Amino acid sequence: xxxxxxxxxxxxxxxxxxxxxxxxxxxxxxxxxxxxxxxxxxxxxxxxxxxxxxxxxxxxxxxxxxxxxxxxxxxxxxxxxxxxxxxxxxxxxxxxxxxxxxxxxxxxxxxxxxxxxxxxxxxxxxxxxxxxxxxxxxxxxxxxxxxxxxxxxxxxxxxxxxxxxxxxxxxxxxxxxxxxxxxxxxxxxxxxxxxxxxxxxxxxxxxxxxxxxxxxxxxxxxxxxxxxxxxxxxxxxxxxxxxxxxxxxxxxxxxxxxxxxxxxxxxxxxxxxxxxxxxxxxxxxxxxxxxxxxxxxxxxxxxxxxxxxxxxxxxxxxxxxxxxxxxxxxxxxxxxxxxxxxxxxxxxxxxxxxxxxxxxxxxxxxxxxxxxxxxxxxxxxxxxxxxxxxxxxxxxxxxxxxxxxxxxxxxxxxxxxxxxxxxxxxxxxxxxxxxxxxxxxxxxxxxxxxxxxxxxxxxxxxxxxxxxxxxxxxxxxxxxxxxx
Amino acid sequence: xxxxxxxxxxxxxxxxxxxxxxxxxxxxxxxxxxxxxxxxxxxxxxxxxxxxxxxxxxxxxxxxxxxxxxxxxxxxxxxxxxxxxxxxxxxxxxxxxxxxxxxxxxxxxxxxxxxxxxxxxxxxxxxxxxxxxxxxxxxxxxxxxxxxxxxxxxxxxxxxxxxxxxxxxxxxxxxxxxxxxxxxxxxx
Numbered sequence: 001x002x003x004x005x006x007x008x009x010x011x012x013x014x015x016x017x018x019x020x021x022x023x024x025x026x027x028x029x030x031x032x033x034x035x036x037x038x039x040x041x042x043x044x045x046x047x048x049x050x051x052x053x054x055x056x057x058x059x060x061x062x063x064x065x066x067x068x069x070x071x072x073x074x075x076x077x078x079x080x081x082x083x084x085x086x087x088x089x090x091x092x093x094x095x096x097x098x099x100x101x102x103x104x105x106x107x108x109x110x111x112x113x114x115x116x117x118x119x120x121x122x123x124x125x126x127x128x129x130x131x132x133x134x135x136x137x138x139x140x141x142x143x144x145x146x147x148x149x150x151x152x153x154x155x156x157x158x159x160x161x162x163x164x165x166x167x168x169x170x171x172x173x174x175x176x177x178x179x180x181x182x183x184x185x186x187x188x189x190x191x192x193x194x195x196x197x198x199x200x201x202x203x204x205x206x207x208x209x210x211x212x213x214x215x216x217x218x219x220x221x222x223x224x225x226x227x228x229x230x231x232x233x234x235x236x237x238x239x240x241x242x243x244x245x246x247x248x249x250x251x252x253x254x255x256x257x258x259x260x261x262x263x264x265x266x267x268x269x270x271x272x273x274x275x276x277x278x279x280x281x282x283x284x285x286x287x288x289x290x291x292x293x294x295x296x297x298x299x300x301x302x303x304x305x306x307x308x309x310x311x312x313x314x315x316x317x318x319x320x321x322x323x324x325x326x327x328x329x330x331x332x333x334x335x336x337x338x339x340x341x342x343x344x345x346x347x348x349x350x351x352x353x354x355x356x357x358x359x360x361x362x363x364x365x366x367x368x369x370x371x372x373x374x375x376x377x378x379x380x381x382x383x384x385x386x387x388x389x390x391x392x393x394x395x396x397x398x399x400x401x402x403x404x405x406x407x408x409x410x411x412x413x414x415x416x417x418x419x420x421x422x423x424x425x426x427x428x429x430x431x432x433x434x435x436x437x438x439x440x441x442x443x444x445x446x447x448x449x450x451x452x453x454x455x456x457x458x459x460x461x462x463x464x465x466x467x468x469x470x471x472x473x474x475x476x477x478x479x480x481x482x483x484x
Numbered sequence: 485x486x487x488x489x490x491x492x493x494x495x496x497x498x499x500x501x502x503x504x505x506x507x508x509x510x511x512x513x514x515x516x517x518x519x520x521x522x523x524x525x526x527x528x529x530x531x532x533x534x535x536x537x538x539x540x541x542x543x544x545x546x547x548x549x550x551x552x553x554x555x556x557x558x559x560x561x562x563x564x565x566x567x568x569x570x571x572x573x574x575x576x577x578x579x580x581x582x583x584x585x586x587x588x589x590x591x592x593x594x595x596x597x598x599x600x601x602x603x604x605x606x607x608x609x610x611x612x613x614x615x616x617x618x619x620x621x622x623x624x625x626x627x628x629x630x631x632x633x634x635x636x637x638x639x640x641x642x643x644x645x646x647x648x649x650x651x652x653x654x655x656x657x658x659x660x661x662x663x664x665x666x667x668x669x670x671x672x
Contacts, residue, residue: 012631019638026645071631110649117642124635136635140642147646 008067011074013054014082015124021047022116029109040112041097047116048090051123055082065483066129070190073129073261076479080330081126081257085250087457088337089119092246094454095345099242102446103354108151115246118144122250126257129484131179131189131215131266134258138175138222141254142168145247149239154355160238167221167231175218181211182266192484194266205270212267212274216281219262222255223311226284233296236304241355244300245344248307249337256314256333260326263318265484271321279319283414285312290422299347300358302425303340306384309422310336316415317399320406327480328398331472335383335391335465342458343380345451346373352446363429365438370445372452374433376459383462385426386419391465488532499525512558516551523547537618 009016025043028035059079067074093115100108121141128134146168150161183189185207186197198208220228236244267274289309296302314336317329350366350373351357367374383390396419400412465472499522506518527542613620625633 023641026641068631069628071629110645114642114645114649117638117645120638130632132629132632133635136632136639140635140639143639143642143646147649151649 008064011058011061011067011072011078011127012124013058014051014086015120015127017047017051017054018086018116018120018123021051022113022120025116026110026113029113033109037097037101040109041093044093044112044116045090048086048093048119051119052083052086055079055086055123066190066192070193071130071133072127073191073484074127075481075483077257077260077326077330077482078123078127080476080479081253081333082123084253084334084337085119085122085126088246088250088253088341089115091341091345091454091457092242092250095242095245095348095451096240098448098451099240099348099354102352102448111148111151114144114148114151118148118246119250122254125254126261128258128261129191131182131191131194131262134191134262135172135176135179137254138218138258139172141251142172142222145243145251148243148247149235151243152240152354154238156238157240160235163231163238164235171218171221171228174214174221178211178214178216178218181207181214185211191261191266195268195484198267198269201269205273208267208270209273212270213277215262216274216277219255219259220281223252223259223314224308225281225311225315226288226308229285229288229308229311232308233301233304236307237298237300237358241300241344241348241351241358245341245348248303248344249341252307252311252314253333253337256318256329260318260329261482264321264326265482268321275319275321278315279408279411282312282315282319283411285309285315286415286418287312290418293422294425296425297360298358299360299363299429300344302360303343303347306422306426307336307340309418310340310384312418313396313399313415316408316411317402319408319411320402322402322406323480324405325399325402326482327473327476328395328402330476330480331398331465331469332395334472335395335462338458338461338465339380339383339392342376342455342462343384345455345458346377346380349373349446349451349455352444360429360432361439363432364436365433367434369438376455377433378430379459379462381426381429383466385423387423389463389466391462391469394466394469491528492532495525495528499529513555516554516558519554520547520551523551535617537621540618 021044024047025040028040028043032039056079058074059076061074063074065073065075093112096111096115100111118141121137121139121144125134125137125141128137146161146165149164150158152158179189182194185205186194186201188194188197198205201208217228221231224232236248239247263271263274263278286309289305289307289312293302293305293309296305310332314329314332317325317332319325320328347358350362350370363377366377379390383392386392386396388394396415400415403409403412403415502518502521502525506515506522509515509518523542523546527539527547530536530538530542
């Protein structure tokens with residue numbers, strides 16, 4: 001008879017609720033195949049709200065920081081990251097429901113359970129205290145996203161899904177190899193255990209450095225940092241727009257959440273070794289993302305390159321390798337999630353039947369045809385460009401400040417110069433919308449209120465966080481203390 | 485000669501012979517069957533090395549599940565399709581031969597140097613294995629790693645949904661094409 005270990009399931013309650021909601025929506029689809037999408041949406045939103053509540057309840061949790069035999073970290077970083085991911089998922093589901101409703105596509109009942117399972121993987125990865133759990137969560141979220149990417153009748157979506165799957169599997173293999181190397185170097189896969197083992201070691205760290213390299217490659221793929229970004233434009237363009245919105249915003253938060261733990265806990269003793277690597281990744285992502293985005297003529301592709309550049313800005317914050325950097329990165333992630341979610345949401349609403357109006361040219365004169373959408377898009381574009389008084393500006397100041405205080409002023413300089421170049425293609429959209437005449441004859445417009453209501457959330461947050469960032473900074477101050 | 489060694493020397497030639505026979509076999513189904521023989525021989529080695537759990541897993545998962553999957557794919561592709569043997573990648577054969585030779589050399593020198601060979605049992609092995617090897621694994625799996633173990637179940641559900649979605653699309657495309665053909669008045 002095995003002695004029963006002490007189990008504290010409270011810290012994984014959000015994941016249990018999310019997975020439960022996923023199973024309920026799946027069963028509901030199987031048992032009531034003719035039910036409307038609204039019921040699915042309602043069930044999923046209830047699950048997301050309950051999971052968000054359960055996460056927030058963990059904020060004041062005291063006691064052992066690692067639970068469930070060292071598999072789960074119950075700290076405030078996990079709480080903040082979970083709440084962002086769950087909010088993004090909720091908006092993504094609202095957008096997706098509208099997308100599939102109006103596209104006249106077949107039933108896509110699997111959309112809801114897949115988004116919920118992807119969310120489970122994302123919230124699990126930010127709370128993982130063991131590299132094995134990180135890997136499992138990574139696979140849960142990736143597998144769901146591969147299928148979601150292909151959820152469309154268009155051949156482009158299938159191609160994107162295939163590409164994402166192949167490169168993602170490749171990245172997972174690198175990650176797993178890194179986990180094995182870390183185990184070889186330290187004899188443990190626990191994130192905190194690796195740090196203890198490395199801190200006690202003197203002499204050769206070659207195996208640990210190899211492990212770090214492989215893990216960095218795995219994460220680099222997931223956050224789409226240059227030079228591991230090749231898949232991003234094709235996948236973001238090919239996937240159905242609401243899926244892109246969800247994927248672009250939430251995956252980055254999840255992957256960076258785990259990366260922060262791996263870098264700032266596990267490999268903290270080797271901080272001086274990984275700092276130059278992250279420095280180089282950050283600089284390359286910022287420059288390549290910004291420059292290539294200028295040449296794009298498709299909005300989804302342009303936003304994909306912009307997301308690569310934004311991954312670089314978050315990495316810039318992480319080069320500080322201290323609490324200051326983590327806080328700046330977290331703020332950036334929140335701002336980025338809101339702006340990206342919002343801009344892809346607008347892109348979705350501009351095309352009336354799916355994806356037919358994603359070229360930049362179709363945005364000319366949008367200010368006249370759809371003043372509200374154009375206004376929202378302008379707000380998100382200004383925020384992405386980092387122009388005050390938006391969240392994007394405060395976020396950029398934060399990461400550059402953290403990098404400069406840590407002595408990486410050259411990197412901050414690269415970031416600022418790239419931001420200036422990047423402002424060109426963001427503002428080009430604004431100019432197109434307001435200073436050009438609409439092209440072609442009158443076209444059908446999408447004027448449904450529900451998705452607009454959903455987009456109000458990221459829009460308001462983008463503005464409020466730009467004007468009153470102190471509201472969030474206090475919370476992030478506490479969240480950026482990693483307990484282990 | 486202890487009984488262990490007798491069993492080993494009976495099964496070792498079978499393992500090597502079945503592996504070589506599998507490689508030179510042109511019929512895919514026969515190759516798969518020879519692979520099963522090989523898997524069983526390796527399972528016996530695990531048993532000899534005192535790993536009964538690995539023995540059972542090798543038989544159930546590899547010789548059982550994975551081989552069935554192999555045969556399934558072979559049958560789906562068609563047993564007597566000749567073009568599967570055509571090489572599509574340029575320079576694949578020389579590269580494979582070169583890498584294979586390199587691996588053989590590496591193994592040879594590793595064996596000569598004694599890398600990875602333990603002269604005595606690993607430290608603490610008896611203590612870890614107290615009460616049986618399978619029990620020790622169960623202790624680790626269901627106590628220390630029970631949460632990752634449970635998380636795997638979510639992964640499997642997602643994989644099942646994924647397979648369902650992909651298969652459904654194919655079925656839909658086929659019925660759609662059939663309906664279109666019928667609509668044009670063609671004989672299906």
